[in-house]
Amino acid sequence: MKSVLSLSIVALACVSAHAGEVEVLHWWTSGGEAKAAAALKSSMQAKGHTWKDFAVAGGGGDAAMTVLKSRVVSGNAPAAAQIKGPSLQEWAKEGVLANLDATAKAEKWDEVLPKVVSDVMKHKGNYIAVPVNVHRVNWLWASPAAFQKAGAKLPTTWDEFFVAAEALKKAGVTPVAHGGQNWQDFTTFEAVALGVGGADFYKKALVQLDPGSVSSPTMEKVLTTFKRIKGYTDKNAPGRDWNLATAMVIKGEAGMQIMGDWAKGEFLAAGKVPGKDFACVATPGSANAYTFNVDSFAMFKLKNEANVKAQNDLAAAIMGTEFQEVFNLNKGSIPVRLNMKMDKFDDCAKASSKDFVATAKSGSLVPSIAHGMAVPSSTEGAIKDVVSQFWNDDKMDAKAAMAKLAAAAKTK
Ligand code: GAL
Secondary structure, rough: HHHHHHHHHHHHHHHHHOOOEEEEEEOOHHHHHHHHHHHHHHHHHHOOOEEEEEEEOOOOHHHHHHHHHHHOOOOOOOOOOEEOOOHOOOOOOOOOEOOHHHHHHHHHHHHHOHHHHOOOOEEEOEEOOEOOOEEEEOOEEEHHHHHHHHHHOOOOOOHHHHHHHHHHHHHOOEEEOOOOHHHHHOOOOOOOHHHHHHHHHHHHHHHOOOOOHHHHHHHHHHHHHHHHHHHOOOOOOOOHHHHHHHHHOOOEEEEEEEEHHHHHHHHOOOOOOOOEEEEEEEEOOOOOOOOOEEEEEEOOOOOOHHHHHHHHHHHHHHHHHHHHHHHHHOOEEEEOOOOOOOOOOHHHHHHHHHHHHHHHHHHEEEEOOOOOOOHHHHHHHHHHHHHHHHHHHOOOOOHHHHHHHHHHHHOO
């Protein structure tokens, strides 16, 4: 008995000598998101580490980023934080991020990641973040029951979209479930820009912010089409959270929602089956294009050795095949790691995976502005504000909005 006891004490001491704590900042608080985050937590606990959850609610992460800034400024950074796209470079320049090269090398990240992703995860050639997934943003989610009630057909063009919206309205269903928050307004806007203008226009106008494309007849058409959608949303849309908008489609109270595939995580968490209880189609006019949103975690420099070890274990776990599968099955996204088996994934994810590869080849794989993938955060904030102002102000016409957009696009 005594020897068994002392043996288990030795074993325990071994685990705790390496066990550390990771405090992880994220904004995954909706049904599907929370299930996905739980997968990360349990993989850390399995390694003996303590997971300190630092969840800041608010889709799109604006609130989380505000909280993160104040924590870092006060010298109390978390071990890891969900930071994405060009913002990673902004944080790296502050000198507060840890170098993950040792883990990246041991785990062969350069070999198992698409280069378009690994480039974003590096600062001056060193890994400063680890990617989790690939979300497709240009999705339209639809309720087959609502469409049947309205005798409507799933749209593939914007003209068809408005025909379906009109039919849904006549059938007493809210045509478009929308949440009036600026990142959601912009998620709709960039889908319209991609569908109406095409991938080249999208890149020129919204990624390169080329003045001739920002102020153009195509942009005017994009703005007009975007604003027309508002007439098909309900009066409670302002301020609504995205997952509550998804719930309207889940219940058949609304016909459609334009949202990235984290919405699929909500349908699945509610026990709904793709192709039967809900439909996923590319937003109108964008079947041959793909707006990507890659979630990633940056690690902050820490002093405590056990916590540094825990941080590296977290980075390694995130890129591991097991985690990539279980996390993405819940999150609605697809693995970011190349050559993963997709047999457990549904048809929406399989289509996303196939289209990611095809559009990367054809040049129509574009970064999401709404989700912090394309432009510096200050520019992103300025153009998002104009788009939401235009959405909300029924007295502003498309020409006036375009002039404001041109000015905002110059924000450095
Ligand atoms: C996105 C994020 C997704 C999803 C969404 C809604 O910006 O990349 O993972 O969580 O916000 O919260």
